[in-house]
Amino acid sequence: MAELSTVARPYARAAFEFARDHQALESWSDWLGKLGAVVAVRDVQKLLASPSLTTERKVELIVELAEVELDEASRRFLDTLGESGRLATLSAIAEHFEQLRAEHEKRIEVVVVSAYELDDKQQNKLAGALKKRLNREISITTQVDPKLIGGAILRAGDTVIDGSVRGRLNRLSEALTA
Template sequence: MISGAVTNRYTEGLYGAAKDSGVVDAVDISLQEVAKALDSNPDFRVFLEHPVIPAKAKKELVGQVFGQAAQPLVVRFLDVLIDRKRAAYASAVAEAFHRRAEQERGHVIVHVESAQPLSEAETQAIRQKLASALNKEPQTIVEVNPALIAGYRFRIGNRILDATVRGALQQFSQKLTASGAVEEGIR
């Protein structure tokens, strides 16, 4: 199980080292590539996370796969994760590092769920409203989720703003249940 506290500790350590070396952008790009490689190659992930495979073999493979392509600090960081039997944290650290780097750049990542596909004009209007509300430049990731019925759901970090019909119906149902309303036909 991935722990947020462990992820944050490794992320902050790596971010501090990258900032001190002036390579935050390069580390961010390399970490995103590592995460893509792990997500697209389940066998590679299993190999790195397997408790019986020796750390030396894992580090050799990481060197072969990422040695020339990735920022050297990222390769050293992966070696540390392997030595400490924390390779399972690589993707979580990549995501947290990216959020941290975007935050330092004055950007914020906003996941937008919509019941219907959005036009470019609608997406731009949402982006402008978010920018004025957050006082930061939002990087929006838009997903279509027909189960929402209508409206939007925004996720910024661990905060969620639900302005959907489905969310309103769920809140209404919870209020009815909490106030003692009995479902019809059930006693």
């Protein structure tokens, strides 16, 4: 998976820079996401690995399955991936593209795992505090995990903040046994 991500990164950057320069971030994000979802399907991965299909046919198949309309630049990008044998990286390219877009638009997705359901007021207060601290627009997704006992775990990009009771107990246990 790490190799796939490494291969996808320069393609995602090139796609992002082109889309940004041509004010087409939303449309590129849309079709890359759809094609990435199609390529993630195991049966499609098998088709892409098949030597009996031409590169052109593989490109046609994923475009048809994704039900997207591609402009000339998008088609050239996809053809380049096909000619390079990189169609299987579309999911990773789409993921990296979204990360670059979020960074460019100064927004971040924060996953909040808490012991109890957060109401709208709590979510808004948390989003406000995170916006101030991270200097980005915040989009919160919540999950409930009663095993946390209390508190919450926040995941924003590569950052994880464990403010749960379970996390504190684990750290205390580690300190006592060290």
